[in-house]
Amino acid sequence: MKLRILKTVSEIGLETWRSLESPDFPFNDYEFFAALESSGSIGKGSGWQPIYLLAEDDDDSKAIGLLYAFAKQHSYGEYIFDWQWANFYQANGVDYYPKLLTSVPFTPATGPRILISSSTAVDPLLIRSTLIKAALEISVNSRLSSYHALFIEKEEIPFFESEGLAVRYSMQYHWHNRGYKSFEDFLAQLVGKRRRDIVRERSRAQSHGLTIECLSGDDLKPEHAKVMEALYQTTTDKKNAIAYLQGGFFQKIFATMAPSIVLVLASLDGQPIAGALNFRKGKKLYGRYWGSFEHYQDLHFELCYYQTIEYAIQNGIEIFEAGAQGEHKIQRGFLPSLTYSAHKIFDDRFAQPIEAFVREERTAVDEALLQMTSPYKSSGDK
Secondary structure (H helix, E strand, O other): OEEEEEOOHHHHOHHHHHOOOOOOOHHHOHHHHHHHHHOOOOEOOOOEEEEEEEEEOOOOOOEEEEEEEEEEOOOOOOOOOOHHHHHHHHHOOOOOOOEEEEOOOOOOOOOOOEEEOOOOOOOHHHHHHHHHHHHHHHHHHOOOOEEEEEEEOHHHHHHHHOOOOEEEEEEEEEEEOOOOOOHHHHHHOEOHHHHHHHHHHHHHHOOOOOEEEEEOHHHOOHHHHHHHHHHHHHHHHHOOOOOOOOOOHHHHHHHHOHHHEEEEEEEEOOEEEEEEEEEEEOOEEEEEEEEEOOOOOOHHHHHHHHHHHHHHHHOOOOEEEOOOOOHHHHHHOOEEEEEEEEEEEOOHHHHHHHHHHHHHHHHHHHHHHHHOOOOEOOOOOO
């Protein structure tokens, strides 16, 4: 096995990258990374400098594995927060940045962080171990403070732990399809108060006289990309947040990833007024961006949750991840789900207290998970 370090997806190439892509995680697709790079959302000046570690077979030089990483100059756009760790370093006169990070930029969604060819005869365990070791070696040789892999799959935990990384627990809220035949079937499984609340919210959202549609594939036009970019900018302006995605990103993905996009769009008299952008692949659906030019009561819930749940039921989606945070999702049918990240701090003066914090945090997350009340009926409920 041999390794190459590359700086852009174009150096790897579409065909090679495609042979490594995940079957149910759209954010590992070549087109997604290419859109981030070509729009300038990552790369020079962004604080996200790509480092692609490509593993190739010694015999035929075919790609057998890929680990993507970024040299980071800050912790923005990660959604697993380590600002306290950075402050801890600063308080002791040591630089925390730069660090090395394996994560899909600006995307708090769980998926494979190490891509493995399904056709290789090389042991996948060896490929994963080699790639993680290479990431750690790059970090040490470049005098980076640490290495982090965020939103890793549960199945990947042993690979990172075996290389000395500490695993951190976090929590999101995911909707699971229990074989529902319709939205009404889904509602029937909720306890009475939650069911009535959703019915009221949907009634209010649908009373505004808006036209709501789910668009995907050939239904998506270039003007929809322009609308979504404007909605994204409106949301960041309202929240006084950083616009991570630069101009041209939405145009690129609408042109290259249309079959994976589900846009829930609300219009009034033919003019778009709000939208929620989702991605799908295989049996999974991921909510990503929402925006509204005008406020309409409960429209956010209708576009971001209820319309999308209906879409998931109609299209056989098994899991809908609606994004980071948001305990309010529980009352709307989402269940708390653990998410995982892995961390290696190279300076023992900082590693020991940070790893102790991670252990305590895991216990707190486990306890919080046990205390949450399900919105669904128990087996004895009518």
